């Protein structure tokens with residue numbers, strides 16, 4: 001099975017439109033970008049997790065010629081507003097050959113998304129399947145268990161997914177996709193010891209005020225230690241809202257003051273705020289090794305593809 005990280009950025013992508021902070025400047029200088037977070041699992045069945053505003057470019061540059069199912073984590077625009085792009089799969093197949101693409105989401109997410117995209121159901125581009133936390137369903141050979149995630153009052157339908165399938169050698173493999181969240185209210189037992197964990201790191205440091213109910217890398221470490229992924233953890237949904245010391249742009253609205261910034265256990269200065277992909281990976285490697293944690297943590301980047 002292949003996992004492709006179609007996008008690894010926060011809600012507005014990075015570098016962000018109209019942002020001149022040091023992170024966005026450095027990313028522009030390096031020609032780096034992170035589109036809105038979305039994941040593709042490809043086996044016999046092709047499964048898309050979330051379908052944001054960058055879906056068209058993500059699916060076309062990865063030459064995705066068919067989608068067998070779409071899992072939607074929650075009703076925020078960066079996770080579903082690209083659903084209309086799926087029209088292309090109906091328009092460009094041989095006449096009479098198309099079956100509506102199954103879209104799996106909770107009732108609460110559907111209430112919101114339906115206001116915008118009911119015509120996609122009427123025109124049989126998509127077919128909605130309402131899912132419930134803690135109830136397994138299958139999409140082709142993938143077995144999927146949604147679980148409740150807390151992501152604030154404007155994402156009442158928010159869920160993560162536990163996905164089971166076989167790896168290349170035919171062994172069972174389990175991937176946990178946590179989506180946007182600040183808490184997991186009632187974690188099912190299946191959440192623990194996955195082979196792979198995909199978790200957000202919207203900031204490096206937990207902010208004083210976590211109003212958007214996102215996960216920082218600082219807090220993600222606690223979840224990595226709790227869930228104990230066996231093989232590898234991937235960080236996604238990365239933003240640019242950490243304050244970089246000395247940056248005049250620290251006064252812009254989105255910049256979040258750290259509560260108690262990550263620093264080496266032996267003390268000393270906080271870890272530097274990463275400005276680009278290489279610095280992110282270097283900081284994450286340092287934090288993991290300074291704490292002697294037995295986990296492999298990879299900062300995902302757009303179009304990273306791994307075979308499992």
Ligand SMILES: [Zn+2]
Pocket residue numbers: 010011076078079180237
């Ligand atoms: Zn998001």
Ligand SMILES: [Zn+2]
Pocket residue numbers: 074076151155180
């Ligand atoms: Zn969200």
